[in-house]
Amino acid sequence: MIERRDVFQAIADPTRRAILTLIAIQAMTPNALAEHFDTSRQAVSKHIRILTECELVQQEHSGREIYYSFNPTKLKEVDAWLDQFRQLWEKRFDQLDKVLKQLKTKPHGK
Amino acid sequence: MIERRDVFQAIADPTRRAILTLIAIQAMTPNALAEHFDTSRQAVSKHIRILTECELVQQEHSGREIYYSFNPTKLKEVDAWLDQFRQLWEKRFDQLDKVLKQLKTKPHGK
C-alpha cells in the first residue's frame, strides 16, 4: 500500500462528500459541521484536514472561529477523468435513439 | 467505520482506475490485465471482484478464459454527484469571461 492523498481518495468517504455538499452552500465552522453528523467534532476536523490537503476546501479565520468553504477547482480532476468514459455511455444512448427512430419509421415491423 | 462498497470507493484506488481505462478500450482477461501492473494476478483479481460488485465491469466467459469489460452506467452516479458542484466552477469561468469582455470594450483602461 502506497501513500495516497488525492481527490479520488478524498471523495471516497461519504462523510467527506457530505461535508463538501454542506460547505458548497455556505462556509461553515467545524463545530457547525459536526452538528450534522453522528460523530465527534475532532473526527470532522480530521476529515477537513484531508479535504484541505487536497485543496478541496479553503479556510478563512474570523477570531477564534475558522470558516471552511468549498474550492471547486480540484473536483475538475474527477470530471476530467470521467471524460474518457463519457463517450461510452453517450454512445449507448445514441444507439437507443437509433432504435427508437427506426421504430417510428417502421411502426409495425416488416 | 461502516461497510462501504460503492462506486466512489471503487474508483479511489489508482490500480482500479487504470483497470477501467484498459478494459474500456477492449475487454481483457485477468492474466492480460495483470501484465500491465507491478502486482500479482490474484491482487488484480481482487480488484476486479470489487469492480464487479459495483457493477463497473461485466464478464464474458470463453472457455477457461474470462473477458472483463467496462460497464459505464454506474459511473454516471459519479457524474450525477459532480452536477451539484458543476455550476460553481462554471460560475468562476463566467466571471473570468466577464472580465475579459470588459478588457475588450475598454482596451486601455479608464
Place this chain on the structure above:
DNA sequence: ATATATTGCAACCAAATAGTTTCAAATTAA
C-alpha cells in the same frame, strides 16, 4: 488419461483509515 493453463477463493499480514479521548494553543467574555 494426464498434464498444463486460467481463474477465483481462503488464510494470512502490514499498512492505512476512521474513530475515540486527552490536551495545548489561541481568542473572546466575565
Place this chain on the structure above:
DNA sequence: TTAATTTGAAACTATTTGGTTGCAATATAT
C-alpha cells in the same frame, strides 16, 4: 486577570484495505 469557547494535534484502538502465498476447480492440450 480569569474563565469559557473554539480549534488542531497527539496518542491510542478497531476495522478495512491491498497485498501476498497456497490451493482447488474448471477447461484445454497432449
